[in-house]
Amino acid sequence: MDYVIVGTAGHVDHGKTVLVKALTGKDTDRLKEEKERGISIELGFAPLQLHDGTNVGIVDVPGHERFIRQMLAGVAGMDLVMLVIAADESVMPQTQEHLDIIDLLQVKSGIVVITKKDLVEEEWLDLVQEEVKDVIAETVLVDAPIIAVSAVTGEGMDELKSLLAEKIAYTPPKSTSGKLRLPIDRKFSVTGFGTVVTGTLWGGEIKVGDQVEIMPEGLSSRVRNLQVHGDTVNSASAGQRVAVNLADVELEELHRGQMITVPGLLTPSHRMDVQLKLLTSAAKPLKQRARVRLYLGTAETFARVNLLDREEIKPGESCFCQFMIEEPLVGARQDRFVVRTYSPMHTIGGGVVIDAAAPKHKRYRPRVLESLATRLQGTPAELIMQTLIQGKQMVSIPQIEEELGLSQADIQQGIAKLDAKNRVLLQVNEGTEVIMAVNVFQKLSDDAKKLLQDFHQHYPLRVGMPKEELRSRMFPLWKGKQFNSFLQAAADSGWIKVIANEVALSSFQVQANPELQKQMGQILKQLEENPFQPPLWPEVVRQVGLNDEAVEILSYMIRIGSLERISDQLVFSRKAVDEAKRRIGQYIEEKGTISLGEVRDLLDSSRKYVLPLLEYFDQIKFTKRVQDKRILF
Incomplete structure (x- = not known):
C-alpha cells in the first residue's frame, strides 16, 4: 500500500x-x-x-x-x-x-x-x-x-x-472507487485559514475546490485547502489522514461524528437495519427496546433496540434488529458499529449495517427477515435483484454502487449473471446505464397497457396520451431519464409507439366511427356554405349538436387537415384557407401589396373575418405587415 x-x-x-x-x-x-x-x-x-x-x-x-x-x-x-x-x-x-x-x-x-x-x-x-x-x-x-x-x-x-x-x-487498501466519505474526528480553527477538520478518508477522493455536504445536518461547504500530515496537497484518497480547510461553514456548526461527503449521497435516518452480535462477555441478555449507546464511524448517539425475531438476545448470539435512533445518523451498508450499555457504560456488542436508512418494520415477519438475510450475505446478483424488486424499479449503475457498497467489478459480474438468465433489462439513456428487473418491467407494462387502453377508448381521435400525463399518473417519483428509459424499453418490446410527445399502444389507430364521420361532415357543410364568413365555432357546435366531444373533434379535424383554427372562436375549413392564400398571393404578386379592405373585397367578406385571417397569415409567415399593407413574407 x-x-x-x-x-x-x-x-x-x-x-x-x-x-x-x-x-x-x-x-x-x-x-x-x-x-x-x-x-x-x-x-x-x-x-x-x-x-x-x-x-x-x-x-x-x-x-x-x-x-x-x-x-x-x-x-x-x-x-x-x-x-x-x-x-x-x-x-x-x-x-x-x-x-x-x-x-x-x-x-x-x-x-x-x-x-x-x-x-x-x-x-x-x-x-x-x-x-x-x-x-x-x-x-x-x-x-x-x-x-x-x-x-x-x-x-x-x-x-x-x-x-x-x-x-x-499484505493489508488490502481502501477502495478509491466509491464516493467521498470522511468522518470528522477533530475540529479547530487556524489563523488565516479558518475552519479545519480532520479525519481518515473512508472512501473515494477529496479535492481542493470540491463542493461537499456535511451530514447529518446537510451543511453545504467547499474545500478550500487540504493537507496530509502537514503537506499541502490538491487531493487525497481513501485511507489517508486528511486535514480539510472548509469554507462557508462556522467552527461552531461542526462536531465529531459528522460525515463529509458528496452532496446528496447519504440520507439522515432515525432507523437502521443491522445484524447485531452480543459479546459472550456481556453481563446479561439485551432485551427488546433496551436503550444503548450506538457508535458508528466517529459518531455517538442513543438508540432503542428493536429485535425483529425475539424478545431478548443472549450473550454470544447474533440476530437482525432495527435501531430506533434518537438523533439523525448517516451510514452505509457494510459499515461496522459498536454498542455499549447506557449506564454504566460497557461495550456489549456490535455488528454490521444492512440498511442505513431503513423503513419501519413489523416484528416476526418472515419476509422481512429473509430480505435482511439476503442483503447481509447475498451474492452481488441477489443483492442487485433485491434492490430492483423492492420499490426501486429502475436504478442506474452508480446508484447500485452507492446503495450496496459493491465494487464496479462485482456489480458488472452480478448484472451479467442476471442478464444471462433474462431477469433484467438494461438501457442506456443519455449516457447513463440503467437496469430494471424483467418481472417489475412486465408488471409496470401491464399497468401502462391498461391505462393506455382506457385512454384510447375515451379519446379515440387522439394520437396518444401525452408523455407527461403518463409519467405523472404512473411514475410520479421518476425522473425524466428513468421514464424515458422505460419508454425506450417498452418501444423495443414492441407494445407501444412514441409519436413526438405522445404515447400509444402499437396496435392503436386513430379511427372515427360512423357517427363521428357524420358529425364531421356536418361541420364541414356548416363552414363551407359561406367559406369566408363561417359561423363561429360555438354556433357550429350548437347546430351540429356536439357536447363533450366538440374539442376532440376539432383537434382531430385540425390534425388531419380538414380545419384550421384562426382564433379562439373562429375556424375555417382547410379548403377555404387554401383558396384565400391563393387569391391573396396572386393579388400581391400582381399589385405588390394588399390592404385589409382589398382582402375584404377579394374574399367578399367583412373586417370581422378578414383581420383574424390576415393575422393568422402573418403568424405562419405567409404575409408580412408593412404599415397598413401586407406583402408576401
Whole structure:
C-alpha cells in the first residue's frame, strides 16, 4: 500500500504514546491536561515513513475507560492495529474491551506489541505472551504476530518497524472507487485559514475546490485547502489522514461524528437495519427496546433496540434488529458499529449495517427477515435483484454502487449473471446505464397497457396520451431519464409507439366511427356554405349538436387537415384557407401589396373575418405587415 493508517489500542498507561514517540519521534499528547495527568485524553496523530517508502499515519488512542468514545473514533479508520500490552501488567480490563472493539469492527490486520520489556524477567515475559495468545485466540487477531519491545531502551523497535512493513504489504487498501466519505474526528480553527477538520478518508477522493455536504445536518461547504500530515496537497484518497480547510461553514456548526461527503449521497435516518452480535462477555441478555449507546464511524448517539425475531438476545448470539435512533445518523451498508450499555457504560456488542436508512418494520415477519438475510450475505446478483424488486424499479449503475457498497467489478459480474438468465433489462439513456428487473418491467407494462387502453377508448381521435400525463399518473417519483428509459424499453418490446410527445399502444389507430364521420361532415357543410364568413365555432357546435366531444373533434379535424383554427372562436375549413392564400398571393404578386379592405373585397367578406385571417397569415409567415399593407413574407 502507498498509504496506511495504523492505530494503537490497549489499557491506560501501557505505553502506547511512548511507543508512538519511539517510532515517529513525535509526542502525540498535545493537550495541557494530557501532559499534567500523563495519559492520553484525545486522539493523537503522527506520520511515519518506513524504509521502503511507505507512508504510515499512526493514530494514538486513549486507553482510559472514560475515553472509549475517543478510542472508537480512532479505530473507525484503522487499516492495521497495534494492540499494546505492558509486560509488567499483562492483560487488563481495557485491553479486553479494546480487543472486543477491534473484533467487532473487524480490524483484521494487526500486531500485538508487548511494551516495557525492560521491566520484567524473561520467564515473566514468556508467561505474558502465553496469556496474550489465549486472549486473542477467538478474535480477528488470532494470527497476529506478537513482539516484545522497549521504547525506552530501543530493544525490538527496528524489528517492529520491519514487522509493520511486512504486515502493511499484505493489508488490502481502501477502495478509491466509491464516493467521498470522511468522518470528522477533530475540529479547530487556524489563523488565516479558518475552519479545519480532520479525519481518515473512508472512501473515494477529496479535492481542493470540491463542493461537499456535511451530514447529518446537510451543511453545504467547499474545500478550500487540504493537507496530509502537514503537506499541502490538491487531493487525497481513501485511507489517508486528511486535514480539510472548509469554507462557508462556522467552527461552531461542526462536531465529531459528522460525515463529509458528496452532496446528496447519504440520507439522515432515525432507523437502521443491522445484524447485531452480543459479546459472550456481556453481563446479561439485551432485551427488546433496551436503550444503548450506538457508535458508528466517529459518531455517538442513543438508540432503542428493536429485535425483529425475539424478545431478548443472549450473550454470544447474533440476530437482525432495527435501531430506533434518537438523533439523525448517516451510514452505509457494510459499515461496522459498536454498542455499549447506557449506564454504566460497557461495550456489549456490535455488528454490521444492512440498511442505513431503513423503513419501519413489523416484528416476526418472515419476509422481512429473509430480505435482511439476503442483503447481509447475498451474492452481488441477489443483492442487485433485491434492490430492483423492492420499490426501486429502475436504478442506474452508480446508484447500485452507492446503495450496496459493491465494487464496479462485482456489480458488472452480478448484472451479467442476471442478464444471462433474462431477469433484467438494461438501457442506456443519455449516457447513463440503467437496469430494471424483467418481472417489475412486465408488471409496470401491464399497468401502462391498461391505462393506455382506457385512454384510447375515451379519446379515440387522439394520437396518444401525452408523455407527461403518463409519467405523472404512473411514475410520479421518476425522473425524466428513468421514464424515458422505460419508454425506450417498452418501444423495443414492441407494445407501444412514441409519436413526438405522445404515447400509444402499437396496435392503436386513430379511427372515427360512423357517427363521428357524420358529425364531421356536418361541420364541414356548416363552414363551407359561406367559406369566408363561417359561423363561429360555438354556433357550429350548437347546430351540429356536439357536447363533450366538440374539442376532440376539432383537434382531430385540425390534425388531419380538414380545419384550421384562426382564433379562439373562429375556424375555417382547410379548403377555404387554401383558396384565400391563393387569391391573396396572386393579388400581391400582381399589385405588390394588399390592404385589409382589398382582402375584404377579394374574399367578399367583412373586417370581422378578414383581420383574424390576415393575422393568422402573418403568424405562419405567409404575409408580412408593412404599415397598413401586407406583402408576401
